[in-house]
Amino acid sequence: MASCLCRYRRRILFFCSPCILLLPVYIYVSVALYYIMKHGAPYGARVVHSVLPTHFTSCGLKHSRDLAPHPAKSFWKSELDSGALWNIIQHKTDRQYNPILRPHLAENPSSLYYKTEMSRRPGDRCSPNYEINNTMPDYAKLPIQMKNFVTTMHCRDHLLIIDPLDVCDAQAKKGAPSLLMAIKTQTANFENREAIRETWGRSGNIITLGGQQRLVRRVFLLGKSEDLHIEEKLHLESEKYGDIIQWDFMDTFFNLTLKDVLFWDWFSRRCPHAHFIFKGDDDVFVRTPAVLDYLLAEEADGNSSNGSRQTNKMETFVVGDVISNAAPIRSNGTKYYIPESFYKGLYPSYPGGGGMLYSGSLAHKLLEVSQRVHLFPIDDVYLGMCLQRLGVYPISHPAFLTFDFPKDEPKEPCANHTILLVHKRSPAEMFQLWNETSTPSPECRYVKLRPD
Incomplete structure (x- = not known):
């Protein structure tokens, strides 16, 4: 009888020993999961949440009641709402050379220019890109000057x-x-x-x-x-x-x-x-x-x-x-x-x-x-x-008059002495204005520039 009990005890110990050894691991994992679910991941652990909480505490800060909200939208737009050709091309370029996304460009802003200069080959001629019309639905209806520009707007290095x-x-x-x-x-x-x-x-x-x-x-x-x-x-x-x-x-x-x-x-x-x-x-x-x-x-x-x-x-x-x-x-x-x-x-x-x-x-x-x-x-x-x-x-x-003088102002005797520039003037008018302003009358000699 004693020998029989001994034999069964050995078998019980053989099967139960692994369970006894795994019990602390099971308890540790259970406690860890409970802690993570309640307090967040411990330092050094990587946990992926399928849904972010509404608010969060930034890394390195102590837990506080003043929690920062997550941004409602993504910080960098990957696509434009507009389908306009120039906007799309420039949006891609701006992202490519964004100093935050590409910090090395901020340290060396001339790198793009250097690359462009190095890519030039003497004697190269830039050919029109007629495939661009496939990207503009109304290309066929555009004026000729717009068509010419769109097909050659990639060409900027001219001899x-x-x-x-x-x-x-x-x-x-x-x-x-x-x-x-x-x-x-x-x-x-x-x-x-x-x-x-x-x-x-x-x-x-x-x-x-x-x-x-x-x-x-x-x-x-x-x-x-x-x-x-x-x-x-x-x-x-x-x-x-x-x-x-x-x-x-x-x-x-x-x-x-x-x-x-x-x-x-x-x-x-x-x-x-x-x-x-x-x-x-x-x-x-x-x-x-x-x-x-x-x-x-x-x-x-x-x-x-x-x-x-x-x-x-x-x-x-x-x-x-x-x-x-x-x-x-x-x-x-x-x-x-x-x-x-x-x-x-x-x-x-x-x-x-x-x-x-x-x-x-x-x-x-x-x-x-x-x-x-x-x-x-x-x-x-x-x-x-x-x-x-x-x-x-x-x-x-105000002394730059690219749209000419306001109405009736040119009639004032010293009007032309108050400007730095005026547009438009014919060659004959240029000679007349030069003679007038080069030898001003006493009343116009110290006239100040046009005020705002």
Whole structure:
């Protein structure tokens, strides 16, 4: 009997021993699960919840009754609500070069520009992309200038046909121009360019109204035309004056943006130390001596402040007739027509393209940021888009009259002495205004600029 009990005891111990050994593990797991369900995961554990609680305590903070709510929506939108072509392309680019999502770009913001420069091959020509019409449902109904832009808007590297070498000394900081005038014109506008050269766009040492002398340089920005006779005359004009910059693209209204982008590249190589840039059309009148006085006052105001503030001010300085809260024009009959299938939304604030001033420092920044802003068919709106991504707000000044004087104001005797720029003016009117403002009457000699 004893031997039988012993035999069964051994069997019981054989089967029960593992259960006895696993009992503490079972108790530990049960207690751990209960703790996690009640208090959350212990430090170092990874637990995936299928449903997040309404509120949470941020990591590293003590438990508190003041809990932070979860965001109602995702922080980064992966897709746009709009199906407009430009918005989609730019949304992808903005995400790709977002300094939070891609922090290495914040440390080296010129990396994209460097990559673009390295990818260029001399002699390459950019071909139109006719497959783009499949992405715009109304492509067949678009005006011809919009069709041409949409199929070539990926092309931004165009060869120089005429490149003046003696406008500035690119290596000399000391002899750098105080003002570089970059004037948009077309090949056939010979009279406008000649009037500008002889009046407000003179190149050389210019005497300001305050009696100081400052160096001014001038260039005209052009594409090409289909008229071979006019092209021949343009080359003769370039040989005579040395102030023509021409690129290998058709000179159309929607290609004006290319003149900005390509000029910033030319400026960085040929005239990088110019203090300020005037960019405007060839049918404006500019009181250049008054402009120089205005710029000298802006520099003096910066120098009287802290050094850091002065640096920031000059690096972000841009002034003109600022247009805010503008919306795209949807009327098919105007040259500014932008269809909803191409762009949706308001435009950012921008200085009117008739004429504006900005610092040379800002021009270098515009070159970099333009490499990650997709081309837009209206040049001054495109500048606003670049400024927006730089966090730069243009200054509005009432002396820039890109839409001419208000009604009846030109009749006042000293009206033309209160402006920095007025648009539009013919070559004959430029000569008349130059003579009037160069030798002001006693009553107009000390008139101040137009107030707000």
